[in-house]
Amino acid sequence: MAASSKLSRRGRERVSILDDSKPASADPPTATAKRRTRADGGTPRIFALLAAGLALFIIGPLLKLLLLSPWSGLGDVLGDGELHAAILVTLVSASTATLLAAGLGIPLAFLLARRDFRGRPLVEGMIQIPVLIPHPVAGIALLAFLGRDTVVGGALAAIGIEVINHAVGLVVAMAFVATPIFVSAAQSAFQSIDPRLERVARTLGDTPWSAFRRITLPLARRGLAAGALVTWARAVSEFGAIVVVAYHPRVASVLIYDRLTTDGLAGAVPAASLLVLVALVVVGGLAFLNRRTG
Amino acid sequence: MIALEQIAFERGGFRLEAAELIVPEGGYAAVIGPTGSGKTTLLELIAGHLAPARGTIRIGSRPMLGVPPEARGVGMVYQRHFLFPHLDVRANLGYGLRGRADRSARVTEVSELVEVRELLDRSVETLSGGERQRVALGRALAAAPSVLLLDEPLASLDPAGRRRLRTLLRRIHETEGTTVVHVTHDFEDALELAAQVAVMVSGRLVQQGKPVEVFRTPASPFVAEFIGSGNVLAGVVTADDDGMARFTTEALTLEVVDERRGRCHAMIRPEEIR
Numbered sequence: 001m002a003a004s005s006k007l008s009r010r011g012r013e014r015v016s017i018l019d020d021s022k023p024a025s026a027d028p029p030t031a032t033a034k035r036r037t038r039a040d041g042g043t044p045r046i047f048a049l050l051a052a053g054l055a056l057f058i059i060g061p062l063l064k065l066l067l068l069s070p071w072s073g074l075g076d077v078l079g080d081g082e083l084h085a086a087i088l089v090t091l092v093s094a095s096t097a098t099l100l101a102a103g104l105g106i107p108l109a110f111l112l113a114r115r116d117f118r119g120r121p122l123v124e125g126m127i128q129i130p131v132l133i134p135h136p137v138a139g140i141a142l143l144a145f146l147g148r149d150t151v152v153g154g155a156l157a158a159i160g161i162e163v164i165n166h167a168v169g170l171v172v173a174m175a176f177v178a179t180p181i182f183v184s185a186a187q188s189a190f191q192s193i194d195p196r197l198e199r200v201a202r203t204l205g206d207t208p209w210s211a212f213r214r215i216t217l218p219l220a221r222r223g224l225a226a227g228a229l230v231t232w233a234r235a236v237s238e239f240g241a242i243v244v245v246a247y248h249p250r251v252a253s254v255l256i257y258d259r260l261t262t263d264g265l266a267g268a269v270p271a272a273s274l275l276v277l278v279a280l281v282v283v284g285g286l287a288f289l290n291r292r293t294g
Numbered sequence: 295m296i297a298l299e300q301i302a303f304e305r306g307g308f309r310l311e312a313a314e315l316i317v318p319e320g321g322y323a324a325v326i327g328p329t330g331s332g333k334t335t336l337l338e339l340i341a342g343h344l345a346p347a348r349g350t351i352r353i354g355s356r357p358m359l360g361v362p363p364e365a366r367g368v369g370m371v372y373q374r375h376f377l378f379p380h381l382d383v384r385a386n387l388g389y390g391l392r393g394r395a396d397r398s399a400r401v402t403e404v405s406e407l408v409e410v411r412e413l414l415d416r417s418v419e420t421l422s423g424g425e426r427q428r429v430a431l432g433r434a435l436a437a438a439p440s441v442l443l444l445d446e447p448l449a450s451l452d453p454a455g456r457r458r459l460r461t462l463l464r465r466i467h468e469t470e471g472t473t474v475v476h477v478t479h480d481f482e483d484a485l486e487l488a489a490q491v492a493v494m495v496s497g498r499l500v501q502q503g504k505p506v507e508v509f510r511t512p513a514s515p516f517v518a519e520f521i522g523s524g525n526v527l528a529g530v531v532t533a534d535d536d537g538m539a540r541f542t543t544e545a546l547t548l549e550v551v552d553e554r555r556g557r558c559h560a561m562i563r564p565e566e567i568r
Binding site: 194196197199200201202203204205206207215218219 | 338341342343362363364366368369370372374376378379380389390392433434437439443
């Protein structure tokens with residue numbers, strides 16, 4: 001429809017005078033100012049007090065353990081063949097369990113991060129159960145599933161794979177309790193990557209697998225590495241499931257427990273201190289990864 | 295050529311229905327509409343990232359049912375560029391050229407086309423918004439796709455960046471001859487670049503035509519307001535005793551030349567006021 005009447009336009013021109021002088025706030029903030037800005041959010045003082053209390057609660061016992069350790073007798077500890085063997089078994093088993101967790105956990109974590117399938121919340125919940133139950137219970141569950149008298153355990157034994165009280169059992173117990181940690185970390189890492197990056201890669205000729213390998217995996221690598229490190233540390237520190245599934249060969253945590261029950265605190269402290277040092281290495285590794293990411 | 299026929303897609307309560315959209319070989323189509331109207335979904339259906347519940351999509355003469363994105367010969371540029379952050383500009387541009395003997399030469403050629411030659415060895419993290427978008431465009435063009443899908447590529451740029459990329463898009467379309475579907479919420483992009491416009495509202499293509507046609511004869515008050523055709527007034531057209539028609543609103547009465555009577559909307563274009 002066309003309007004045929006004539007309309008007049010009225011209005012006043014408005015002139016804005018722009019001040020082109022540089023505003024004072026345009027100066028780049030100094031390092032001191034930045035620090036001050038970070039603290040200017042208004043943190044209640046009670047938080048600092050409570051945080052200090054918690055830090056003391058965590059650090060205190062560990063520090064005391066390290067101070068109790070007879071470091072003057074470090075040579076004795078380093079020359080302890082039984083401890084050497086236990087640490088070696090622990091490191092190899094934990095590393096194998098971590099590889100297993102990563103190998104099976106990455107596909108599951110990616111599916112959970114990308115696919116909205118029926119029953120996903122159930123799968124997400126179930127996968128976390130090993131972390132939520134007492135670890136001896138996890139060990140009992142594994143025993144019930146993989147014991148020699150069970151279908152699976154019997155089938156494995158038939159092809160020469162012994163689980164209970166063998167190194168395989170150690171790896172299985174460690175992987176069972178530590179894999180959920182890896183899956184959570186990997187899922188978060190994948191969720192932090194925009195799926196449209198993968199879609200762009202697909203339009204550039206990638207199959208789903210090559211888009212995953214060339215884009216998703218490299219971008220998630222730090223999150224995956226951090227997850228693997230925590231998973232490995234969890235496997236190293238496992239005790240409850242291991243004593244049920246594979247008391248022998250003895251891992252460090254079982255050896256320390258043995259020595260505590262037979263020789264008391266003095267017998268357990270040196271080996272326990274070594275495990276705390278391993279944990280410190282892990283913390284250092286995580287800090288390094290975070291710094292690289294940040 | 296791209297042809298969409300009777301497409302239906304539904305997800306999370308949102309329904310998209312595209313009765314027909316045909317972009318001829320080498321054509322430049324703009325799909326405009328407000329945020330959430332389904333424009334990006336339409337592009338992702340064409341690219342093969344989403345599968346329609348029914349209908350057919352053809353690129354060239356090939357039906358795309360079951361054809362994965364990597365086999366469709368489409369290039370896609372999103373509003374937020376989505377450059378691969380772990381690769382430098384050169385690797386981003388050459389991403390789709392893996393295994394090709396002319397990869398290096400093609401990367402150089404495309405870098406000149408999108409005016410990023412001097413940035414080839416830079417990390418994409420250090421680029422400005424306009425530079426990133428030009429690299430994303432070059433990356434999509436490098437493998438010479440038959441169809442280029444643009445999802446609001448100008449939306450996040452400053453005015454100077456928009457002008458530069460618009461000019462670049464026009465030149466690339468003229469020289470490369472790629473069929474383009476350009477999603478935008480800015481009708482100015484359509485007016486300047488496209489030969490045809492499709493207006494999408496709430497998951498439906500409500501109007502199609504040449505940009506000027508859509509601008510001059512919008513199909514509904516919503517389309518008129520959205521594309522900024524002019525001031526849209528609601529009122530009533532009545533006939534005078536002398537046979538003249540009058541359009542009356544609460545605020546004014548205008549004499550009009552029109553056969554219709556009753557409730558309607560009238561559009562007043564500022565450039566036609568004398």
